[in-house]
Amino acid sequence: MNACLRAATRKAITSGKKVVGIRRGYQGMIEGDFVPMDNSSVSNIIQNGGTILKSARSDQFRTPEGRQLAADNLRAQGIDGLVAIGGDGTLAGAAIFFEEHKIPLVGCPGTIDNDLFGTDETIGFDTALNTAIENIDKIRDTADAHDRLFLVEVMGRDAGFIALNSGIGGGAEMVLIPETLTDIKKIKSHIHSLMSQQHRSSIVVVAEGDELGGATQIASELRQDDTFANIDLRVCILGHTQRGGSPTARDRVLASRLGVAAVEALIDGHANVMVGLIDNQIRLTPSRNVYSRKKSINFELLGLTTLLN
Amino acid sequence: MNACLRAATRKAITSGKKVVGIRRGYQGMIEGDFVPMDNSSVSNIIQNGGTILKSARSDQFRTPEGRQLAADNLRAQGIDGLVAIGGDGTLAGAAIFFEEHKIPLVGCPGTIDNDLFGTDETIGFDTALNTAIENIDKIRDTADAHDRLFLVEVMGRDAGFIALNSGIGGGAEMVLIPETLTDIKKIKSHIHSLMSQQHRSSIVVVAEGDELGGATQIASELRQDDTFANIDLRVCILGHTQRGGSPTARDRVLASRLGVAAVEALIDGHANVMVGLIDNQIRLTPSRNVYSRKKSINFELLGLTTLLN
Amino acid sequence: MNACLRAATRKAITSGKKVVGIRRGYQGMIEGDFVPMDNSSVSNIIQNGGTILKSARSDQFRTPEGRQLAADNLRAQGIDGLVAIGGDGTLAGAAIFFEEHKIPLVGCPGTIDNDLFGTDETIGFDTALNTAIENIDKIRDTADAHDRLFLVEVMGRDAGFIALNSGIGGGAEMVLIPETLTDIKKIKSHIHSLMSQQHRSSIVVVAEGDELGGATQIASELRQDDTFANIDLRVCILGHTQRGGSPTARDRVLASRLGVAAVEALIDGHANVMVGLIDNQIRLTPSRNVYSRKKSINFELLGLTTLLN
């Protein structure tokens, strides 16, 4: 996110605009938590995880009164255009806010889950994916040394992008995602065939939002089955380690491009859109479409997970 | 472990010995799972986590009959000296085995927990510690961006070495370890004072073996307290990601030194001892002492955890 | 490359084919350095850098006699289709070989430089890029602490892909690449303006193939200028550290997809083509086009390098 912030700030300054940072998102708009930004405010931050402007949930912004307060504060500051970085919730808030108060707003897709329509990839996804794979590599060392079965849960409440890609990249034997139906019987028989033949160790990557439940729940189902009594089964939930960390090259370049594009879109008079990258081209998508439509996973990749294990 | 294996193998070959690898530890001794080793068997493995010889628990080795079988297999192979890498359990097994069968055995301290008497540091500890800290760094990015309290659970069933060192190195606000009494009231008031003043985010590192329970249990105690209702509290259990991974410089050098020293000790006629590094010198400690005595944590370090948050 | 090898091997076996590995590339074909491959030959290698089949240059393969020998060996082994992973030279060799001997061959784009027509990204590029950025991050720590100017040379004899992307991602103040004319006067004045104003430290990323020469040559030109007498100027050549290393998520997934696609193309009767990924779709390109056409850099990215410093 810092790379996006840096790019948007510098592009805006170069274009002759004044830049104000809003700390803590929509809540900061309501509380008037503003901070003036210049070129040096965003120096030496491109390599850092997190965000220098912090983040917060805002219940107040869900109310018309909260949004009115936010709009009043922005107008008092002379702010006549907004760049917002975030996921579904951020974009949904943006759309309502624009409809009520007509302050132009351009969104940048920022979520590790990659589940936003209107962009092939979201800011943060590549970093989270690499963190997941590094952890799966480490877990494989143990799985392999001890002939164990590991269920590794990665993030993805509504989408299997991290699970699918980290499963392929981590060489997992199986991947369970919300987009496909998980048949526990098939899973059991597949694990048995894996553990008996060539593999004596296996890794199953589970998206936290799989419709069967997360790794803990699936593990308890397996453990209730007598045929799993002799299998040394472990659960590892990667959790918040997937957020944060120094961003990858790809994330930094993506975030820089989108940050610049967001400011350009504002200058060009767009409002209530999200910038995204589709087939390596900058594209604008109406905010409403971003959170009302669903980006589908790549079925070629899905095929690889069964083909390559 | 691979670095230790490599060093022991090459030292033994240079000393004119034949080397046989035993796969899957004591269980492999019982099953006769032997593999001849030469210089090239251990080429290009120093950078890899896990162990090329694999690892296994062995219930059979806990019985006199199992150990008899193991001894018979070793003698049939002409094996007249053993190097064993492992923790408490490995060393305890070694001591009984030597008393019964008189096959000389030298142990190398291999456990990420660092809880072995007879060495300042165990093989694997430095790598696990760095993995823990990298994860804590990532979690801090989120904690800081969202003003959250994180309870991070690290390994250490009986000992707080990883928790203590990763807490100091990760800049944690508090560290809970089995070696000290954890007073939940004091913890609560300390967290409150931290979250209200300068810090709006905090990280508490919890050793899995803390006498209050792991991070999940402590979190549920905190959540039952009304005064924590407004604190955004999260749990992250680092788990098996702390094992595995390419070893650090320090672990590779330590493992190389101890692997060589173990073979030297065997050649010098020692049996039933563990090699260790104390004050940067190779030292031998009788196996019995290793698992019967407890290595104490460094109280200077303990003081730092409260001083520096 | 290992991920690609693994995918191609497993896809071919699943499709009922026998798989033979050729060690050391075209030279191995000439020397008959073949090794049978099964599913387990490629187990647990997806995370490793380098290639288990090794690599070699082959002067003999540049001669008709060498290629005849290679073809004879392949036929003797019953090999009726080839998958070759490599860059320009590999693909050029493949085209001649096919024209002379009609053994179907499908290429996979494997080079860190990303300078192959017919694919948006080559296998190895994303990993090299991330290594470059990690190193630039480290160098920035020193540049910043000491107010220094660093010239960092990255790989790219004919192409600026690594330089351009690592420059943007590393937050470099300037990027010098072969695709654009480097005007030393403009560079000097730009550096002076940077070092005098807000920045007291600067990083210039130089592609090794810049038409002005690499970092060493540019540094010596700058040092001859009296106005650079007070600037603490250092050169760092990242060199071979950019090759090797555990591949990134993106590289593993890309390599897996292309390995499978290469085998599919062979089975579908294609010969003398390269598989690539264009706009996230698998595409086939005639081998001749791959090395006769030039992939152009992204000018939007080029604009970012001046906009964001």
Add this chain to the structure above:
Amino acid sequence: MNACLRAATRKAITSGKKVVGIRRGYQGMIEGDFVPMDNSSVSNIIQNGGTILKSARSDQFRTPEGRQLAADNLRAQGIDGLVAIGGDGTLAGAAIFFEEHKIPLVGCPGTIDNDLFGTDETIGFDTALNTAIENIDKIRDTADAHDRLFLVEVMGRDAGFIALNSGIGGGAEMVLIPETLTDIKKIKSHIHSLMSQQHRSSIVVVAEGDELGGATQIASELRQDDTFANIDLRVCILGHTQRGGSPTARDRVLASRLGVAAVEALIDGHANVMVGLIDNQIRLTPSRNVYSRKKSINFELLGLTTLLN
């Protein structure tokens, strides 16, 4: 260094002292570049490489007039005790300064080269060592894939600590350091025996300060020898990538301990000493001894480099 700064600052504040940061070292003392420090000045910096107070060489501080100016500035600020972090030069400056102006000063050993008497390990050494090893691992992937000989130059102008430890940890076939005489004839014959037998690839780690010269010079000597005509020989100079980067666990804990100890030493009335860690105990050494005596390398480790290749 940031971890040390953080620890010293917080310890001093807890002890009831006021803390002033001096930017850019001795030069900053002369220019009066002071900045007030509180607990939050050093928040969230323990994970960052470099130093928030920056660093600079100072020619002026080598003159009595420069030091007089520095002393006057300190007295004007009411500064009555100094903590200085650095290597040989810093400690030598400290000793003269104390003798002339009697302002108590305690040094902390901060140099990646580890060549300071009075401490087993210096702040920065473990991080640099791990960076060197990660790079050697990457280079080995290429060396191994292509059957090449690599000369890898690591830092160490006067001392071979990084070379020796990274050579053992990186599994190098040979290590050349300033502390031992390098016989080019023996090197040649050793390389030949390595490249002909089991190894077809080799890595030689060279300390930049080896008395035969750095890697470039040694490579040119080898290349002049006809018997090296068929060996694919490459040079890689790790250079400034060894500085900077997020510090390792060990470095952070060491720096924290020494930062606290330095402030304790000042409070206890010590002046003109360096704090160090010897056999895991905090020790004070008179500044003069630090730079007049030489710390010797560990000859057990030196033996390992020949034993284990």
